[in-house]
Amino acid sequence: MEKSTGADDTFIATVDVPATAAVMDFVFSDGGAIYDNADRADFHAPVRNASQKLEIARMSSVLQRFQEITTARHAKEKADKIKKDKRDKAKAEAKAKAQAVTLKQQEHVLFTEPGQLEAGKIMKLFYNPNNTSLKGSERVFIVGSWNRWSHEKTFKLPMTEVLVKGEKRMEVELNIPTDAYMMDFVFSNGNHEGAHYDNRNNMDYHIPVIGGKDEKGVAVVEKPLHVVSVSVEMAPIAKVGGLGDVVTSLGLAVQAEGHKVEVVLPKYDVLKYDLIEDLKEEEGFQWGGCYNHVFSGTVEGVKTYFIDPDNGMFKVGMIYGTDYLEIPLTDAERFGYFSRAALEWMLQSGRQPDIIHCHDWQTAPVAKVYWEDYHNYGLGNPRVVFTIHNLDFGQSLIREAMDYSQIGTTVSRSYAQEISGHDSISHQLQKFHGVVNGIDPDIWDPANDKCLPVSYEIDTVAEGKAACRAALCSRSNISNKSDVPLIGVVTRLTHQKGIHLIKHAIFKALERGCQVVLLGSAPDPNVQREFEDMANALKQNHFNDAALHLYFDEPLSHLIYAGSDMILVPSMFEPCGLSQLIAMRYGTVPVVRRTGGLADTVFDYDHDHAKAEWEGMTPNGFQFDGTEAHDIDYALNRAIDLFYNDIEKFHALQANCMSCDFSWNRPALDYIELYHAARK
Structure with missing residues (x-):
């Protein structure tokens, strides 16, 4: 100055x-x-x-911020669209592959020329009776019609023996009607009384036809089905086990095929109401000695209805467990009431669904009550499909439902075989089918999982899993030894899950220089205490290599699936199993006991090449039989050896796991066929 x-x-x-x-x-x-x-x-x-200058500056700042927000929003919308387009493309490709695998599996029995049937054209069908129940028949007839057996034109024709690529086949030529969308048929060995039929285990054979038009030139398409699923669980609003996942995911998948799906559920006071969209009260009904309120909403895109009786039986602070409370109603009584109330709601609301799908013992009463009290009294259209998720509970109710339903299913082919001799099922095997459950690839997606430190896809599986492993080791307070296998376990600690094998495998893995992370808790306090003692011992002797998280933590489960090299699932029995499916989605190699759904989804790296090829896949894990320590050692040692001896092949196996399609694409198509079979 x-x-x-x-x-x-x-x-x-x-x-x-x-x-x-x-x-x-x-x-x-x-x-x-x-x-x-x-x-x-x-x-x-x-x-x-200054005020004028401040306003100009403020407006300039606001405009700049608006432009930044707009640019960021457009970038996010573009990125979201790219992700959605990629997911949609992957879904379409997976669906096409599932359909192709189904057709290929059918070729050993029959195929057509041309492969795609077209309305108004001539087609040839070639049949191999030697791979069916008509093996050894001197004559074979094809019996059929069109459009789910609803067409006025039918046929019953003798087939002619021909040679196709050196193999004997039975051939027939047919003119396809101009208004056809589906060809329906079975085979028989004659017209005589006592003739034998090949009707694909009561499902008949069906082949889609394209190009069908009615007299006015309007495209003829199959009428959508209306399915009402009656359940006591539904993910994510009322989920206790896998049943809730199936109800939601199967409903979505069937809906995506163009059909109408509704779910009816008790209105528990413990529902996750924040996950229900547009919840509102509908018109209720007087029944069962009280007024039953009815609410509607949307759950994960599926229209859902909730029944809320004034007697308060679903306002008890839980989904299951009232058998142990000082209230006059057991779970069986509550769910029995709900099963009947669901049918009464359909009747009084004027619904006439094509299919009522009920699940496990909880809604098994629907089948009998429907046929005895509702079918002839105003609710005449539906047919009943019943799914067994676990045969351990309510076996008398399950037997009753198997008697009254038109189709019975369970959650994997191998589990269906394992329980086929059970008294609840053995007398109804002609209508019993195993359909492997799927998982929702949008929920279980390492490319879009908020629980992971990084996202990854099949082409970045090694890098992505390395980052997730580092985060998992940090979360578990163990060293990150990237040159040794990390083995994960995510399970309930029960005898069904093979806890004696889990204990042995943990020490075997540590003996071989591996690391282990377990997540799970035991409903039995004695078992929980055993694992707590084991955890304390491991902290003393293997503090850098083992972590036992003896509770449930959803985000941590995602991190274990992503950060582990292998997942261990040594169940004594497993109707379907989700852990192995989720693990493979995240590029983690499953080591499983050959039972139930584990046998249907994991194909052994050394022994199951032909089985995997039949399913349109390549080997994706390691299996063992038996229930002894040396049995699990056989599978675990082979998995560990591959990691140590050829890491490139192990990474290729991880990528192959990620390429496996265990979505609901194929199960949904199977269930749609079963729904039609129920209405036959």
Whole structure:
């Protein structure tokens, strides 16, 4: 500053005021350590026309921020669209592959020329009776019609023996009607009484036809089915076990095929109401000695109805467990009431669904009550499909449902075989089918999983899993030894899950230099205590290599599936199993006991090449039989050896696991065929 020439010792400074300035802030000094800062408040001087400048600056800042937000939103929308398009493409490809595998599996019995049937054209069908129940028949007839057996044109024709690629086949030529969308047929060995039929285990044979049009030239398409699923669980709003996942995911998959799906559920007071969209009360009904309120909403895209009786039986703070409470109703009585109320709701609301799908012992009463009390009294259209998710409970109710339903199913082919001799099922095998459950690839998706530190896909599986492993080791407070296998276990600690084999495998893995992370808890306090003691011992002797998380933690389960090299599933029995399916989705190699759904979804790396090829896949894991320590060692050692001896092949196996399609694409197509079979 310069001292003025006047007599008042004034100092003067010239300062350039920025265009956006509103207030000038300053202090004075002698150029050294002495300051005048208005007693630490500093000096401030307003700038003329500052409000106008501030408004301009504010508007400029707002505009800039708006542009930043808009740019970020557009970028996110573009990225989301790319992800959605990629998911949709993957789903379409998986669906096409599932259909192709089904057709290929059918070729050993029959195929057509051309492969795609077209309305109004001539086709040939070739049949191999030696791979069916008509093996050894001297004559074979084809009996059929069109459009799910509803067409006026039918046929019953003798087939002629021909040679196709050196193999004997039975051939027939047919004219396809111009208004056909489906060819329906069975085979027989004659017209005589006692003739034998090949009707594909009561499902008949069906081949789609394209190009069908009615007399007005309008495309003829199959009428969508209307399916009502009656259940006591539904993910994610009322999930206890796998039943809830199936109800939601199967409903979505069938709906995606163009059919109408509704779910009816008790209105528990413990529902996750924040996950229900557009929840509102509908018209209720008087029944069962009280008024039953009815609510509707949308859960994961599926229209869902909730029954809420004034007797309060679903306002008890839980889904299951009232058998142990001081209230007059057991779970069986509550769910029996609900099963009947669901049918009464359908009747009073004027619904006439094509299929009522009930699940396990909880809604098994639907089948008998429907046929005895509703079919002839106003609710005449539906047919009943019943699914067994676990035969361990309510066996008398399950037997009753198997008697009254038109189709019975369970959650895997191998489990269907394992329980086929059970008294509840053995007398109804002609209508009993195993359909392997799927998983929702949008929920279990390492490319879009918020529980993971990084996202990854099949082409980045090694890098992605390495990052997830580091996060898992940090979360588990163990060293990250990337050059040794990390084996994960995510399970309930029960005898059904093979806890004696889990204990042995943990020590065997550690003996071979591996690391182990387990997540799970035991409903039995004695078992929980055993694992707590084991965890304490491991902390003493293997603190860098083993972590047992003896509770359930959903985000941690995702991290274990992604960060592990192998997942261990040594169940004594497993109707379907989800752990192995989820693990493979995340590129983790399953080591499983050959039972139930585990046998249907895991194909042994060394022994199951032909079985995997039949399913349109390649080997994706390691299996063992038996229940002894040396049995699990056989599978576990082979998996560990592959990691140590040829890491490139192991990474290729992980990528192959990720390529396996265990979505609901194929199960949905199977269930749709079963729904039609129920209505036959």
